[in-house]
Amino acid sequence: MFNYVKIAVAVPKLKVADCVYNKKEILNTIAKAADKKVKILAFPELSITAYTCADLFFQSPLLVSAEKNLAEIAEDTKELDMLILIGVPVLADNQTFNCAALLHKGKILGLVPKTLLPNYSEFYEERWFSSADDLISEEISFAGQVVPIGGDLLFTAEKIPYLKVGVEICEDLWGPIPPSCYLSLYGATVILNPSASNELAAKPDYRHQLVAQQSSRCLSAYAYASAGVGESTQDTVFSGHSLIYENGVLLGESESFCRDNQLICADVDLELLVSERRKHTTFMSQLTKPDAQKFYREIKFDMCVGELGEFLRPITAKPFTPKDDASLSKRCRDIFMIQTAGLARRMEHVHAKTLVIGISGGLDSTLALLVCVKACDYLGVSRDHVLGITMPGFGTTDRTYQNALTLMKSLGVSMREISIRDAAIQHFKDIGHDPAIHDITYENTQARERTQILMDISNQTGGIVVGTGDLSELALGWATYNGDHMSMYGVNAGIPKTLVRVLVNWVANTGELDRKASEILLDVLDTPVSPELLPPDENGNINQKTEDLVGPYELHDFFLYQIIRFGFSPGKVLFLAEQAFGDAYPREILLKWLKNFYHRFFMQQFKRSCLPDGPKVGALCLSPRSDWRMPTDASNRIWMDEVEKL
Structure with a gap:
């Protein structure tokens, strides 16, 4: 199942000190989790007794009942191939420990005691419990089984790649160096945290930050199961606010103060986590420090992969674009300023008198022009330092031509118009090419002629050529080598086509431009993406649509x-594309363009190996000086063979 594992956090209805009632609610929740194909299920801290028993933890009947009912839960779940975490008080070494018991197929795999015991404000845990650091024994007899106990336990599923589970309990996470830091370094991809975090004003936001940051720092999935409204409200109130994060991304969240049992499920991508760890070379470097040298006992269990059931994971069709408007606006502003600052620094460094840019009336050159204008504003120099050049050719339509001219006028930049028709026809004569043959030579002649014009005018005016090509075009190699592929600074090189569209739309709606300029931007957005290298149709419309040739950019991105x-x-x-796009694209269409992506990506690496400078703006970049180094003659056989089988 592509290395997904379904994990869940449960918030059952509990009664304080009523282990029999709590057992029934726990078993009911386990049954619901089994129906949903959950493989890992975490209950809150001390869920067998409830957390708020206070001095009742000194009472032998409570401790005996907790152990007895946990044994019964183990017996009742011996047919389930599910790893179940239940909070339970445990007597060992003349002390009581606040433990997490991990059950699988009726066996108690281990008991993990809490390490950091809060003893401040409303918490008095040191009154009842001892820290895992005070433990002497490595295994004890508990609930009729001989069970490993300690904070040094890691639980490994032998038959499921990458699945290793670590446990820390509530306050352990709130300390300066949580145990999960070390658990993840020693292989834990999933961290379970049974918690009893009482509710305070503004605490949910902090809880979100804490769990999100720890899952990011540990490059792990983090399941935080918190005690609910059944706890005592004598001095504190518990809301059951539980969370599932994966590498800083929220996958699931409970409803606070819900009076019913809750089960929050999510499909965690173990492969994603391992991939991130492989890339982050500083992750394992911490183990060279003496204080990170620890020993963990590995507890193996024979969980099988099984069915995934309903896929419970948010998969967006636009992974480069935030969903909510507030995040989107901030992201656009950040990206636009990265582009602007990068270009401004280059302009200063080379003492450029002009920013020379080819303006086609298309999407990419429009964004690059906006960045050029913003760079001049940023440096406090006149916008006439931007020299926009429109170079109509055989495929230029009146719509894009007029948009290019009108946009440059409204932005107040310097303008020139240079037709490439005569130069291209002369070149065809020089090389003996029939201009009636509209092949790749016909197309690339125009692209290279435009680049030559830009380069020469930049020399003529003491400027630099600003590149307009985007990340999606670089991935597909949809650029003419030594044509529009080349520039002196490529401001769009880190931005995929779908995000270029979002950025232009954002600028159009910020209110910073006049009405005419904003109208032009909106029309550019409505214009089909095209290199305009083939003559228009009989109605004067674009006759060469990029997405008809290489595929939809939303798929390729x-x-x-x-x-x-x-x-x-x-x-x-x-599989992910089918989840993200639903019925928008049939499977055979997805496969067609996926195959095309792999073919073009491998064949066009030579263009990426000699990219001009340009700013990285997101987590993904194809510059050979940044994220992507690949031999230009690498074979795509392994990938293409798998596509063919699909």
Whole structure:
């Protein structure tokens, strides 16, 4: 199942000190989890007794009942191939420990005691419990079984790749160096935290930050199961606010103060986590420090992969674009300023008198022009330092031509118009090419002529050529080598096509431009993406639509993200695309363009190996000086073979 594992956090209805009642609610929740194909299930801290028993933890009947009912839960779940964490008080070495018991197929795999015991404000845990550091024994007899006990336990599923589970309890996470830091360094990809975090004003936000940051820092999945409204409200109130994060991304969250049992499920991508760890070379470097040298006992269990059931994981069709408007606006502003600052620094460094840019009336050159204008504003120099050049050719339509001219006028930049028709026709004569043959020579002649014009005018005016090509075009090699492929600074090189569209739309709606300029931007967004290298149709409309030739950019950007960001296989990429796009594209269409992506990506690496400078703006970049180094003559056989089988 592509290395997904379904994990869940449960918030059962509990009664304080009523282990029999709590057992029934726990078993009911386990049954619901089994129906949903959950493989790992975490209950809150001390869930067998409830957390707020206070001095009742000194009472032998409570401790005996907790042990007895846990044994009965183990017996009742011996047919389930599910790893179940239940909070339970445990007597050992003349002390009581606040433990997490991990059960699988009726066996108690281990008991993990809490390490950091809060004894401040409303918490008095040192009154009842001892820290894991005070433990003497390595195994004890508990609930009729001989069970490993300690904070040094890691639980490994032998038959499921990458699945290793670590446990820390509530306050352990709130300390300066949580145990999960070390657990993850020693292989834990999933961290379970049974917690009893009482509710305070603004605490949910902090809880989110804490769990999100720890899952990011540990490059792990983090399941935080917190005690609910059944706890005592004598001095504190518990809301059951539980969370599932994966590498800083929220996958699931409970409803606070819910009076019913809750089960929050999510499918965790173990392969994604391992991929991130392989890339982050500083992750394992911490183990060279003496204080990180620890010994963990590995507890193996024979969980099988099984069915995934309903896929419970948010998969967006636009992975480069935030969903909510507030995040989107901030992201756009950040990206635009990265582009602007990068270009401004280059302009200062080379003492450029002009920013020379080819303006086609298309999407990419429009964004690059906006960046040029913003760079001049940023440096406090006149916008006439931007020299926009429109170079109509055989495929230029009146719509894009007029948009290019009008936009440059409204932005107040310097303008020139240079037709490339005569130069291209002369070149055809020089090389003996029939201009009636509209092949790749016909197309690339125009692209290279435009680049020559830009380069020469930049020399003439003491400027630099600003590149307009984007990340999606670089991935597909949809650029003319030594034509639009080349510039002196490529401001769009780190931005995929789907995000270029979002950025232009954002600028159009910020209110910083006049009405005419904003209208032009909106029309550019409505214009089909095209290199305009073939003559228009009989009605004067664009006759060469890029997405008809190479495929929809929304698909290619999705493929790019999954393949390069995480290294996923073709089968997994197809599976995710089916989840993300639903019925928008039939399977055979997805496969067609996926195959095309792999073909073009490998064949066009030579263009990426000699990219001009340009700013990285996101987590993914194809510059050979940044994220992607690949031999230009590497074979794509392994990937293409798998696509063919699909």
